[in-house]
Amino acid sequence: MKESVLRTLLVAFTICLVCSLVVSYTAVGLRDLQNENKLNDERKKILQSANMFDSSLSIESQFEQLEMKYVDFSSGKVLDTYKDFAIETYNQISTTRNPLLSTKIPASEDIAIIKNRENVGKFYISRDKNGELDKIILPIRGYGLWGTLFGYISIENDFNTVAGLEFYSHKETPGLGAEVDNPKWKALWPGKKIYKDDVVRLSVLKGQVPSDANDIMYKVDGLSGATLTSRGVTNMITYWFGDSGYSKLLSELNYES
Numbered sequence: 001m002k003e004s005v006l007r008t009l010l011v012a013f014t015i016c017l018v019c020s021l022v023v024s025y026t027a028v029g030l031r032d033l034q035n036e037n038k039l040n041d042e043r044k045k046i047l048q049s050a051n052m053f054d055s056s057l058s059i060e061s062q063f064e065q066l067e068m069k070y071v072d073f074s075s076g077k078v079l080d081t082y083k084d085f086a087i088e089t090y091n092q093i094s095t096t097r098n099p100l101l102s103t104k105i106p107a108s109e110d111i112a113i114i115k116n117r118e119n120v121g122k123f124y125i126s127r128d129k130n131g132e133l134d135k136i137i138l139p140i141r142g143y144g145l146w147g148t149l150f151g152y153i154s155i156e157n158d159f160n161t162v163a164g165l166e167f168y169s170h171k172e173t174p175g176l177g178a179e180v181d182n183p184k185w186k187a188l189w190p191g192k193k194i195y196k197d198d199v200v201r202l203s204v205l206k207g208q209v210p211s212d213a214n215d216i217m218y219k220v221d222g223l224s225g226a227t228l229t230s231r232g233v234t235n236m237i238t239y240w241f242g243d244s245g246y247s248k249l250l251s252e253l254n255y256e257s
């Protein structure tokens with residue numbers, strides 16, 4: 001009897017040990033693949049925000065068509081280099097944890113609840129066949145209801161018209177705030193205008209935009225039952241196109257073109 005109890009325990013222990021080894025080995029072995037998939041998903045969203053994604057071609061080859069640049073938020077200047085960073089791997093989100101590379105946003109100005117903004121951001125340029133700037137793709141982020149939404153907004157070469165909006169990470173509720181990923185809602189964005197008389201006017205309303213509304217080109221339908229996420233999207237647009245976001249960059253690019 002004693003011997004059989006011991007044997008049962010030994011068998012159970014051996015099974016547990018083997019299973020835990022298999023799980024750990026698989027988790028470690030798949031980590032690189034998971035990271036690569038995450039990166040490719042973000043790249044796909046970058047391309048989709050500019051309506052450039054073609055599912056019959058590889059994400060990598062399409063992504064290579066984009067030019068990567070830095071933006072110095074304090075001046076709006078476009079930079080080719082920044083410290084010792086390699087632009088391909090520069091992660092502006094992780095620089096926000098370094099006080100030397102980021103700036104704390106005063107609470108009164110932190111409408112998108114970002115807390116720290118990177119001093120230097122990374123953005124993308126797409127060019128047409130003649131090498132002329134066609135669109136720029138800008139990372140944006142801001143708090144919704146349950147957490148920060150991370151995405152990309154692409155802008156036409158008038159530097160005021162939205163070409164597309166995509167989110168690659170958020171914690172909003174499926175069927176409510178997560179409808180930011182609904183293709184029907186995303187289709188409302190292309191053609192919308194950001195600034196009117198140099199002031200950010202683009203916003204997501206509560207409910208539908210009335211067809212006879214004034215300034216219809218500055219308004220997007222709200223997400224039904226998700227007013228807080230909708231407000232979060234408005235706040236991130238207002239912040240990122242404001243003075244401490246991309247407004248200086250857009251003026252610089254407009255001036256150059």
Ligand SMILES: Cc1cc2nc3c(=O)[nH]c(=O)nc-3n(C[C@H](O)[C@H](O)[C@H](O)COP(=O)(O)O)c2cc1C
Nearest residue numbers: 145172173176177178223224225226227228229230
């Ligand atoms: C479980 C649960 C999940 C919710 N998720 C969201 C969400 O992701 N985004 C959001 O704006 N509101 C969400 N809400 C609703 C908000 O609490 C709030 O009622 C809503 O934003 C108000 O929108 P409305 O004025 O359009 O009804 C959720 C509510 C519940 C109970």
